[in-house]
Amino acid sequence: MKIALLGYGKMGQIIEHFALERGHEIVLKINIDNQEDLTVANLRKADVAIDFSTPDAAIDNIYACFDANLPVVVGTTGWYGQLQEVKNDCLERNNALLYGSNFSIGVNLFFHVNKVLAQVMNNFPAYEVQVEEIHHTQKLDSPSGTAMTLAEGIIDNLDRKSEWVNELVGTPFEDVIKKEQLLIESHRIENIPGTHTVVYSSEVDEIEFKHTAHSRSGFALGAVVAAEWLEKRQGFYNITDIFDFK
Numbered sequence: 001m002k003i004a005l006l007g008y009g010k011m012g013q014i015i016e017h018f019a020l021e022r023g024h025e026i027v028l029k030i031n032i033d034n035q036e037d038l039t040v041a042n043l044r045k046a047d048v049a050i051d052f053s054t055p056d057a058a059i060d061n062i063y064a065c066f067d068a069n070l071p072v073v074v075g076t077t078g079w080y081g082q083l084q085e086v087k088n089d090c091l092e093r094n095n096a097l098l099y100g101s102n103f104s105i106g107v108n109l110f111f112h113v114n115k116v117l118a119q120v121m122n123n124f125p126a127y128e129v130q131v132e133e134i135h136h137t138q139k140l141d142s143p144s145g146t147a148m149t150l151a152e153g154i155i156d157n158l159d160r161k162s163e164w165v166n167e168l169v170g171t172p173f174e175d176v177i178k179k180e181q182l183l184i185e186s187h188r189i190e191n192i193p194g195t196h197t198v199v200y201s202s203e204v205d206e207i208e209f210k211h212t213a214h215s216r217s218g219f220a221l222g223a224v225v226a227a228e229w230l231e232k233r234q235g236f237y238n239i240t241d242i243f244d245f246k
């Protein structure tokens with residue numbers, strides 16, 4: 001498979017490693033300093049694009065792939081406010097896009113367990129719930145996309161929660177959390193690849209479910225596997241469409 005990398009930073013470079021290891025070829029690398037190379041002609045040299053750029057860059061990169069009719073895997077987070085418009089355009093133009101807040105198998109297992117547990121916790125109103133995430137200090141968005149996905153999984157399955165609010169610890173936060181709100185507490189600490197915890201707490205105990213990434217390898221390998229899955233497909237997908245956690 002011929003791959004175009006959109007974003008050649010921490011993730012792009014690790015994705016390159018796994019792609020080459022799996023016998024693929026990198027035919028285009030786009031970063032902030034060679035935007036002029038992001039052309040339909042250049043994109044059409046690839047079979048699939050993989051975007052791990054920035055929240056502000058992802059939409060333009062996605063539409064460049066749509067213009068080139070190139071399937072695109074989007075790992076970049078922080079653009080989900082525009083998800084519906086992107087999905088509509090993708091389907092109208094018969095393109096292919098797969099996105100995911102987290103491409104690691106471990107986190108996608110965590111996403112599934114999180115939803116099942118939230119359903120069970122409807123029977124135990126004594127427990128409050130919150131999500132915590134820790135990432136490196138270079139992360140541009142807060143909360144993490146993974147934390148948003150966890151929070152939405154809880155909101156969709158736990159009747160007593162209807163929205164989430166985010167506190168980036170160390171920045172001003174005056175909100176008084178209402179009982180129907182789910183707090184996502186974000187921490188930024190040097191060199192943390194990604195740690196996510198769902199905490200259910202009562203007066204007498206606390207239950208914690210935690211995923212700790214030891215490196216970015218799980219994310220990167222998952223992105224390459226997702227690109228292999230998407231290459232010959234059309235449509236709009238989420239990474240959870242690849243996993244079958246029956």
Ligand SMILES: NC(=O)C1=CN([C@@H]2O[C@H](COP(=O)(O)OP(=O)(O)OC[C@H]3O[C@@H](n4cnc5c(N)ncnc54)[C@H](OP(=O)(O)O)[C@@H]3O)[C@@H](O)[C@H]2O)C=CC1
Nearest residue numbers: 007008009010011031032053057075076077101102103219
């Ligand atoms: N879904 C998942 O499993 C994962 C998602 N992510 C997400 O992926 C994104 C990237 O993460 P990470 O690699 O750590 O971040 P980095 O900052 O290390 O890499 C992003 C790269 O994109 C470059 N860039 C900036 N603007 C553009 C543009 N217009 N087109 C192409 N490239 C551009 C940046 O250049 P410069 O630095 O010069 O601005 C940088 O080299 C983040 O949104 C993060 O949340 C991360 C890990 C896993």
Ligand SMILES: O=C(O)C1=N[C@H](C(=O)O)C[C@H](O)C1
Nearest residue numbers: 077101139144145146193194
């Ligand atoms: O920025 C990162 O590093 C990561 N971002 C993703 C997110 O926002 O959830 C995935 C992973 O946690 C690493």
